[in-house]
Amino acid sequence: MDLSSKLAERTVFVTGADGFVGSHLVDTLVEYDANVHVFVRATSSGELNNIRHHSENVTVHRGDLRDKHSVERALSALEGHSDSLIFHLAAQAHVGESWERPYETVDSNVVGTLNLLQSVVDLDLDIAKFDTAGTSEEYGNVRDEVRDHHDFVDDGRVLLSERSPVNPTSIYATSKLAADFLTMNYYDAYDVPTVTTRMFNNYGPRQNPRYITGTIISQALKRDHVELGNLTPKRDMCYVEDGVRGHLHVALGGNPGEQYVYGYGENISMQEWTDTILRVGTEEGYWGDPEIVQDEDRYRPGDSDVEELLVGHEKLTKETGWEPEVGWEEGIRRTIEWYAEHEHRWIGRVDWR
Template sequence: MNWNGVPVLVTGAAGFIGSHVTELLVRRGARVRPFVRYNSTRNLGWLAHLDPAIQQELDVVAGDLGDAEAVLQAAQGMEVIFHLGAMISIPYSYAHPREVVETNLIGTLNILTAARDLGVRRVIHTSTSEVYGTARFVPIDENHPLQGQSPYSASKIGADKLAESFFCSYELPVVTVRPFNAYGPRQSLRAVIPTILVQALTRDRIQLGDLSTKRDFTYVVDTAAGFVRAAEVDEAVGEVFNIGSGREITIGDLVEEVFSITGRRLPVEQEAKRLRPTRSEVRRLWADSSKAARILGWRPQVDLREGLERTLAWVNDHLDRFPGDNYVV
């Protein structure tokens, strides 16, 4: 697909994955309209840290996903919508389930409705590996049961089903992308890899939650490429795609990898406030991304070691951005 001049709306563009998708689309020649949450300081999140030449190409629109009129206005004239906007913190969803559900479910409904009414050519809806819950079989393919083990995951299951329903009911050309644990530059301490890296660089001990859980980590540049491929392939419409590395690792072993690349070895402690409720903890995630390989032609290009080294270099350059207590909900 030739992206040159294609008008694209990206919700959640100021965030971690969204900023990388935005950057990739601009580099491909698309005319990108980032949809960001309004704030009085005009803080554009990670968009403000993109190359100035890329920033100049952006048509930034501020609004709220929960405002159907704002979403409809933002989507005017767009051919493709990448819907990444969401409230993504699992611990926050324990404290404020209503806010998380309303943002993730109603926000998605507003995007889908606007896309239907405006005749948008393709919607890329963002899911999450959290919808699978603890793996019942591995590797996890797209037919794995969905399990709402947190209010966040339940909200995303609902959003996924809304996307499915608009494809079935209105023939909306929607594709659902289900990323597994993306990591890399621009990620906050809400996530485990920057948390470990920052602690390894600045503290005399590592404090984490459950070290025995297993995750499938995918470098964010690969993740962004998967999103863009989902918009390029006609056979993707109506389908769900896992985007994962195909490798699982325990958090404890991940800490060892970080020790190896930083050259520092520290005591590791389990901190109670970082633990999920027992039945809510997702014990194991391991992606089967063979469907993405077969239909999208997508495969991860960056292995964990290289991705950690790239992330470490970025964290080293941005240590002043991270809070001193190193714990973010």
């Protein structure tokens, strides 16, 4: 897909634009000369950490997704742009923090999505696509009573697609599933051209160091051991630039009212992921041989951990040509390099000091 010709001078609205995936999406949109509008949470300092370098190339709207008035005021910038795109990436996106901040998680992820969708209707916006970013966590673990509705690969691993049953096991996952359904409700009721995307576990530069990849790298850079929780779950790790291309392919080539899932297409245990990160970092000279220490305090509560996630992205690939391009070791190298060169961007956000 020729992203350049489809995005040049096109009006695009991005929530969560200063976040991890959102900032990489803004990078791509600015590169392709889109007319970029970003919605970021209002702060007293007014600082933008991840997209400050684009301050001359984007229109910034400050507000709070939980405040319908500020959402509608920002979206009014799309009036008169019939081919505009909306990417809804803002969320409280950390599984562990959803247990610590349950009300904020539901408020941000559910009410925030509702405010966006209702504002599109109230303003009578004629948009080309509204993409709500979901999560692979919505699938949870396979329940015996619906096991026959799942697909499995030859070695017995569950293969998750748009057709797979959902079983959210955290407040975060439940809130994102609710946002997905709300998004589809507005397609069914008001013909808003919505899509939902479930990108499997993303990683890369700028990610919050409390996520697994960042916590491994940040600890290895600063001390001789790495404290982690449960290392048996398997995850389908997708590099952020591939994830951004996935969002763009869905928005530009996907069908309204449908869902698209995508990721690397292979999974790896968190033990193997940790070993790979530490090996690559050692080979690149970033650290010596950090010890891995498991800490029960880092486990998810009760039986809420998801055992394995593996995506089948055939639908997106068939309809739009999207495929992952960045291999795990290359993605890990890029991520380590960013953490090593930008300590001031993450050191105050770690949870291991």
